[in-house]
Amino acid sequence: MTTLPLRARLLTALAGDPDGTPPWVLELADGDDTGLFLEDGPAWTVHAGTATMVAGIRALLMQALHPGALAGVHDWSRYREDPLGRLSGTVRWIICVTFGSQAQAERETARVARFHTRVTGDYRAGDGTPSSYSASDSDLVEWVHIAFTDSFLTCHEAWGAPIPGGPDAYVKDWATAGRLMRLAEPPQTAADMRTRIDDLLARGVLRGDIGDEHRVADVVSFLRRPPFEGSMNTAYRLLFASAVATIPARYRRLLGIRRSPFPVVTLTRLVLAVTGRALGSGPRAQDFARERLRRLAAGGLDVVDA
DSSP, X not given: OOOOOHHHHHHHHHHSSTTSOOHXXXXXXXXXXXXXXXXTSHHHHHHTSTTHHHHHHHHHHHHTTSHHHHHHHHHHOOTTTOHHHHHHHHHHHHHHHHHSOXXXXXXXXXXXXXXXXXXXXXXXXXXXXXXEEETTOHHHHHHHHHHHXXXXXXXXXXXXXXXXXXXXXXXXXXXXXXXXXXXXXXXXXXXXXXXXXXXXXXXXXXXXXXXXXXXXXXXXXXXXXXXXXXXXXXXXXXXXXXXXXXXXXXHHHHHTOOOOSSOHHHHHHXXXXXXXXXXXXXXXXXXXXXXXXXXXXXXXXXXXXX
16 A cells, blocks of 8 residues: 655645645635735734644634533534544635635635534533523634634744734734624734633633533543544644643643643654645645735736735
8 A cells, every 4th residue: 555645644634635736725826806814924924834733733622611612513513523524624714714815715704604504502501501502603703713813823933933013913813714704803912812711711611521521521532532643643642742732721621631741842843844844845825825916916916905
């Protein structure tokens, strides 16, 4: 049996395609506008970095602390049956919104929204009272947005290059994606974002398992066991440990996880460097987006100010 090169294995996991060029990636070169985000601006810088591989794990762990969001994952997600398909679906939305034209970003958001209209059910809130949920509920949309933004910012600060304008610039930039998901007032600064997370904890909205529930533990257990083999499995286990290391202790306790005693942050820096070289050996999503921007600029459109 032929073993796929590292780049092909990474792109199969991330994009569902060993070449990294499914139709939605190729479409990044199309379109008649410059997109929602400035080329090489805060969102481009963070989402093009390899630290996103740790951030994705961290975001899923943090999102599991909201029982409403967790219920939606438990009741509707296919992550157990098709973990790589679930991952590539999430990556698709992030990539299209970040690097695509406005039209592509809106189509992808509409695709996600159509699925979310079916995601409804019941759960026990942080205080144990019965509650109902819909994936379009404003409080759940806000939680998913801020948990995502916090995780991607935190991991980029640990392993990524400087962000143009700093952390607040990224939070403000990615607020555009929050508004695209109909979030009325997404945070504009890192301090505001983290205050909102801590406030949810203080009010008892965020919680671990209660009584005989095991939903949080099940998600943590699944994320700890990677759907990879060989060297990919070893690398993933390290990324998981590093994701845990970036989560404050008060949230780790709710998740029932401990920080590794090994120097996982330093080791992850080496793994991400190898990953970056592998992915950089061929075209990446941002390269297709640059094709669109160069085409538009050649046609007389001011890419910077558009």
